[in-house]
Every structure is written in structure tokens, then in C-alpha cells.
Amino acid sequence: MGNTLNKSVFIGDTTLRDGEQTAGVVFSAREKIAIARALDAMGVHELECGIPAMGKEEQAAIRSLVNLGLSARLITWNRAVISDIDASIACGIEAVDISLTVSDLMIRNKIDKSREWVKEQLKRSLGYCKDHGLYVSVGGEDASRADIGFLIELMGIAAEMGADRFRFCDTLGILDPFTMFEKVRLLTSAVPALEIEVHTHNDLGMATANAVAGVKAGATYVSTTVNGLxxxxxxxxxxEVVMALKVACGVDLGIDTRRLSSVSRMVGKASNRDVPAWKAVVGEKVFSHESGLHADGVLKNPSNYEGFRPEEVGLKRHIVAGKHSGTNGIVESYRQIGIPLSREEANLLIARVRSTAQKLKRPLEKSELLSLHETLGCRGLVAA
Structure with a gap:
């Protein structure tokens, strides 16, 4: 893939809309406010905050977010119909996504319409939005399976009528990063006047990779959710997207990444979905080191085995004592609980640490390390 990162890139987070569409997830109005404030404080550029057409309760929650006066732009999701747009306007919203079904498969099997009907729906709804002074993202549902010529035609209409961007949706999460790159690059070249957003799903485990590929191909907006909801x-x-762009692509989005782990846990709690300890970027154990060579390398210089510092995402490094620990790792594990060890003492303990970890099938906890230390008759100072 070539690199065309010559434009600013923005995050359009949809935790409060698509994230809440996770089966079984419901955010209270108070939780939505807390999440919105946290994302805004972090520097996220845009928040897709709900679907006004769902009814009065949803509308009230959206109005409460509008009244916060956040720096982030608030945008709502709408079908490309006038009644949905009116519901958004009534909430005080100034930016909307109007969603169109764009693949022939869905046009035929979902809405039982034609391409001509979709084009007329776009013209009617987009014209109405612009008559009301709205910022408009035209959402292409199932764009990844749509005919590329038809997408270009729709984008051309949207650009001529004053749309602000086009949302390229990999609705079923079926693309690979190379195909994503090719499609987005073709669309950006064909309709340069219209910015592109990539909205990717993770059905094949490639949502982050596809999002980054879209950005490298010229997309200027990326749709995300906290924890990948x-x-x-x-x-x-x-x-993942923020740190992948920062570390792998050298693109700093201006987001305070030190807040990532705390926001992750907030959303995890609100969604009743615990953040796995091994979750990429924000898992509590992703900066834990046990293997002798790795622990030794990290202790000498963290950059040996860490692509970025744990502090960058609000986490801490841990050296754990387990089956694969080496001498330096044992010394550090005991130092962390307030016991200074000599290398000789560590060499005496290492076999017992490994054996105990083998039996327990896990790293050793503080009490177990203390117990092993006492069996040697050592006398270290233990921190309170």
C-alpha cells in the first residue's frame, strides 16, 4: 500500500450510536453524558450520539448532550427520509448522517427498490438537509459490496448538492485491508471534492486494519467505538485505531491517549462488558512481562519489547514471576513487593518460583512470593 497521509484525519466516534446497538447494550442518559464528556475531554473530534427517530426518550438524551456545549461535533444517524431529519433538527442537532442502502444485493433483497429510487432518495433528503443548513455525511450502507460505478455516481450527486462527506461502510466486515485501500483510493480519485469516512466492522477481525488502510488510501474520517463495541x-x-495511526503510521490525531484506558473501563462498565486483560492497547496485562529474555530486555530498555510506553495509554508495566521467569525478572518481581534480592538469592528462588507456577498454572501472587522467600530463611524488608 502506498501512503497518502497528506491530510488531517479525524475520529468520528459512534460508541453512543453503533456501540449501543451491540446486542444487549443499553446506556442510561447519565452514562451517555459521562461517556460523551470523557471522549470530548480526550479530544475526539465528532460523536455520533444517537438516532432521534427512535422516539422521545432517545431525543431527550440527545438534547442533553447538545446542551453540554462540547467541543466535539455532535452528529446523529438518520434514514434518508424527511421525518428522521426533522427529528434530528428538533433535538438541536446541526450535523446528520443520512443512510442509504447502496449495494444491489440490499437494494433488491432488503428494500425492494431500484438504483433510481436510491438516487432520488439521496437528492430529496440531501436537498432538505442543505435547505436547513446542516452538515451532512451521506452514509453508504453495504458500500463494500456495492458496484463501484454506482458509488461514484452517488458521490458525484452528493458533492454537487453540497454534501460534506461520504461514509464508506464495510457493513458486514468482509473486506481485507488491501481491497479496502483499493476501493477508497479509487473513490477519492474519482470524486476528490467529497471527503470520505471509513466505517468498518470486525466480523473477520480486520476492522482496525481496514480503518487504517482506508486512511492510507485518502479517507479523512474514521468511525470508531470504544472497546470495539x-x-x-x-x-x-x-x-486501536488511534494508537495504530500514531505508532504505525506516524499520525498524531491530537487525542490525549493517556485517557484511553480509563475511558475503556468506563464504557466497559456501562456496557456490562468487561475489558479483557489482554485487550490490545488498553488491557491491564498487555504490559506484563514474564519470559526471562523479554523481562530482561524490558528492564534494560523498555523499547526493546514495547512499541510504546504504557503511560501513553494510561497503564503501568508489570514484571511477573512465573514458569518462564529469568533471574533479572525474579529480582524485579521481588523489588516490586519491597524485597531487594541479590542475584545469588534470585538464583536460589528461581527453581521454586518456576515449579510453583507450573503447579498453579499462573504467575505467583505477592503472598506466594513472600512464602517462598521465607522458606529460604532470607530476611528482606517488606513494604507495607
Whole structure:
């Protein structure tokens, strides 16, 4: 893939809309406010905050977010119909996504219409939005399976009528990063006047990779959710996309990444979905080191085995004592609990640590390390 990162890139987070569409997830109005404030404080550029057409309760929650006066732009999801747009306007919203079904498969099997009907729906709804002074993202549902010529035609209409961007949706999460790159690059070249957003799903485990590929191809907006919440296998995870662009692509989005782990846990609690300890970027154990060579390398210089510092995402490094620990790792594990060891003492303990970890099938906890230390008759100072 070539690299065309010559434009600013923005995050359009949809935790409060697509994230809440995760089967079984419901955010209270108070939780929505807390999540919105946290994302805004972090510097996320845009929040897709709900679907006004769902009814009065949803509308009240959206109005409460509008009244917060956040720096992030608030945008709502709408079908490309006038009644949905009116519901958004009534909430005080100034930016909307109007969603169109764009693949022939869905046009035929879902809505039982034609391409001509879709084009007229776009013209009617987009014209209405622009008559009301709205910022408009035209959402292409199932764009990844749509005819590329038809997408170009729709984007051309949208650009001529003043749309602000086009949302390229990999609705079923079926693309690979190379195909994503090719499609987005073709669309950006064909309709340069219209910015593109990539909205990727994780059904094949490639949502983050596809999001990054879309950005490298010229997309300027990326749709994410905290912890990768979303329909089925979820969406591209905010924390993964932000750090992938920063570390792998050298693109700093201006987001305070030190807040990523705390926001992740907030959303995990609100969604009743615990964040796995091994979750990429924000899992509590992703900066834990046990293997002798790795622990030794990290202790000498963290950059030996860490692509970025744990502090960058609000986490801490841990050296754990287990089956694969080496001498330096044992010394550090005991130092962490307040016991200084000599190398000789560590060499005496290492076999017992490994044997105990083998029996327990896990790393050793503080009490177990203390117990092993006492069996040697050592006398270290233990921190309170």
C-alpha cells in the first residue's frame, strides 16, 4: 500500500450510536453524558450520539448532550427520509448522517427498490438537509459490496448538492485491508471534492486494519467505538485505531491517549462488558512481562519489547514471576513487593518460583512470593 497521509484525519466516534446497538447494550442518559464528556475531554473530534427517530426518550438524551456545549461535533444517524431529519433538527442537532442502502444485493433483497429510487432518495433528503443548513455525511450502507460505478455516481450527486462527506461502510466486515485501500483510493480519485469516512466492522477481525488502510488510501474520517463495541463482532476500536495511526503510521490525531484506558473501563462498565486483560492497547496485562529474555530486555530498555510506553495509554508495566521467569525478572518481581534480592538469592528462588507456577498454572501472587522467600530463611524488608 502506498501512503497518502497528506491530510488531517479525524475520529468520528459512534460508541453512543453503533456501540449501543451491540446486542444487549443499553446506556442510561447519565452514562451517555459521562461517556460523551470523557471522549470530548480526550479530544475526539465528532460523536455520533444517537438516532432521534427512535422516539422521545432517545431525543431527550440527545438534547442533553447538545446542551453540554462540547467541543466535539455532535452528529446523529438518520434514514434518508424527511421525518428522521426533522427529528434530528428538533433535538438541536446541526450535523446528520443520512443512510442509504447502496449495494444491489440490499437494494433488491432488503428494500425492494431500484438504483433510481436510491438516487432520488439521496437528492430529496440531501436537498432538505442543505435547505436547513446542516452538515451532512451521506452514509453508504453495504458500500463494500456495492458496484463501484454506482458509488461514484452517488458521490458525484452528493458533492454537487453540497454534501460534506461520504461514509464508506464495510457493513458486514468482509473486506481485507488491501481491497479496502483499493476501493477508497479509487473513490477519492474519482470524486476528490467529497471527503470520505471509513466505517468498518470486525466480523473477520480486520476492522482496525481496514480503518487504517482506508486512511492510507485518502479517507479523512474514521468511525470508531470504544472497546470495539458494535453489531455482531463490533466496530473498529477507538483505542486501536488511534494508537495504530500514531505508532504505525506516524499520525498524531491530537487525542490525549493517556485517557484511553480509563475511558475503556468506563464504557466497559456501562456496557456490562468487561475489558479483557489482554485487550490490545488498553488491557491491564498487555504490559506484563514474564519470559526471562523479554523481562530482561524490558528492564534494560523498555523499547526493546514495547512499541510504546504504557503511560501513553494510561497503564503501568508489570514484571511477573512465573514458569518462564529469568533471574533479572525474579529480582524485579521481588523489588516490586519491597524485597531487594541479590542475584545469588534470585538464583536460589528461581527453581521454586518456576515449579510453583507450573503447579498453579499462573504467575505467583505477592503472598506466594513472600512464602517462598521465607522458606529460604532470607530476611528482606517488606513494604507495607
Amino acid at each position: 458494535g453489531e455482531r463482532a463490533g466496530n473498529a476500536a477507538l483505542e
